[in-house]
Amino acid sequence: MHSQTPNNLFKxxxxxxxxxxxxxxxxxxxxxxKWTAGKDSNLSFWTDKWxxxxxxxxxxxxxLKRREDLLLLRDLVxxxxxxxxxxxxxxxxxLALEIKATPLPFSSSCEDRISWIFSTNGDFDLxxxxxxxxxxxxxxxxxPFQGYWVxxxxxxxxxxxxxxxxxxxxxxxxxxxxxxxxxxxxLCPLCRSTPETxxxxxxxxxxxxxxxxxPPPPRPVDPxxxxxxxxxxxxxxxxxxxxxxxxxxxxxKIVFPLGVWNLWLHWNAVVFNxxxxxxxxxxxxxxxxxxxxxxxxxxxxxxxxxxTLVKWTKPPLN
Ligand SMILES: [Zn+2]
Numbered sequence: 001m002h003s004q005t006p007n008n009l010f011k012x013x014x015x016x017x018x019x020x021x022x023x024x025x026x027x028x029x030x031x032x033x034k035w036t037a038g039k040d041s042n043l044s045f046w047t048d049k050w051x052x053x054x055x056x057x058x059x060x061x062x063x064l065k066r067r068e069d070l071l072l073l074r075d076l077v078x079x080x081x082x083x084x085x086x087x088x089x090x091x092x093x094x095l096a097l098e099i100k101a102t103p104l105p106f107s108s109s110c111e112d113r114i115s116w117i118f119s120t121n122g123d124f125d126l127x128x129x130x131x132x133x134x135x136x137x138x139x140x141x142x143x144p145f146q147g148y149w150v151x152x153x154x155x156x157x158x159x160x161x162x163x164x165x166x167x168x169x170x171x172x173x174x175x176x177x178x179x180x181x182x183x184x185x186x187l188c189p190l191c192r193s194t195p196e197t198x199x200x201x202x203x204x205x206x207x208x209x210x211x212x213x214x215p216p217p218p219r220p221v222d223p224x225x226x227x228x229x230x231x232x233x234x235x236x237x238x239x240x241x242x243x244x245x246x247x248x249x250x251x252x253k254i255v256f257p258l259g260v261w262n263l264w265l266h267w268n269a270v271v272f273n274x275x276x277x278x279x280x281x282x283x284x285x286x287x288x289x290x291x292x293x294x295x296x297x298x299x300x301x302x303x304x305x306x307x308t309l310v311k312w313t314k315p316p317l318n
Contacts, residue, residue: 017181033082034117037102038110045071051102052117059095064088066226077104142315147232153239155257155292162261163235171198171264199231201267202260211263211281235260247286250293258292259285 015023035043035050043050046057046069053059057069062296065088082100084091091099115122147167153160165171174196178186188196190207202208204227207293212226229237238256245255269275 012237020181023130025133025210026212027086028129029051031132032129033114036113036115036122038112041072041074041112043073043112045073045076048073051098056095060092063074073104084175088312127243149236149240153257154251154254155239155261159257162264163239163257166202166235166260167232168200169198191269197231202231202263203227203234208263211285212260214282245289248290250289253287254293255289258288262288263312 024229030053031051031290033049035048037043037050046064047055049055050073051059076086113122116124116128118128119125125151145167147164150160150163150167155163163172163201169176174184174186176198177184184227186195187203188194188200193280194200194204200208201230213223225237226234239258241252242250244250245252247255259281262284265283265284
């Protein structure tokens, strides 16, 4: 085994918070990186990942002969090409093609080095790492992300972005911060009885329930349905509702997202500045919903198009 394989880099037990966070991304790093052979390479032919698809040991089946597992990459390839006779069995054709397509710069003066598979020069690429992380998350959850309806919500772009962050659990609640290693008390700072999750601060905290239940009730749906669903279902059902709000018969799908947004603003004002927002959540939500519904903010304006014909006229002679 190579003395400094990427696997070994992440095996320390006691480490700083930064290194602990890097260990969380280790799977992504290992997936996206490989060894690039250098001069006098010490890479193992079988157990070091020097082809993009993985270690050769993981790509073939069956036992290796005695001492065959100790072969180094340099034992099988040199300036004269590949010495396949050193192996006791033929390499599968698709794997041989993959191996031949892997550049091996033995002539360079560099040593063996780790490189990023998805970039042409071997440098790390955050965009590709993000794609790998998303793929791993989707595979581990077995469910693809279902929140694209957010971009069709009848509301302001900043509210759509907030809903998008809710769907991705990206709102910095105390529970989320504690889970990421921040030394913080996870209990809700307002009611001090329940952990501060997104659904708690937007719906289940007594101060939020006060808004959703206040007379006349701003919500047209029955309490069991409203308080019984999880965060994603709750947001989607209400943002796509076809019901009308008791407030001036404005569509509930307009009132609800603005209510959620104003609760979030109010929450931040209370927690960080120890003050209430200007106006109550209720009055702000109603005035913004009326403005949005009746002043045409939700109307999609047609782009005006004016066509000017341009014609070349032959200049007079001389
Ligand atoms: Zn609370």
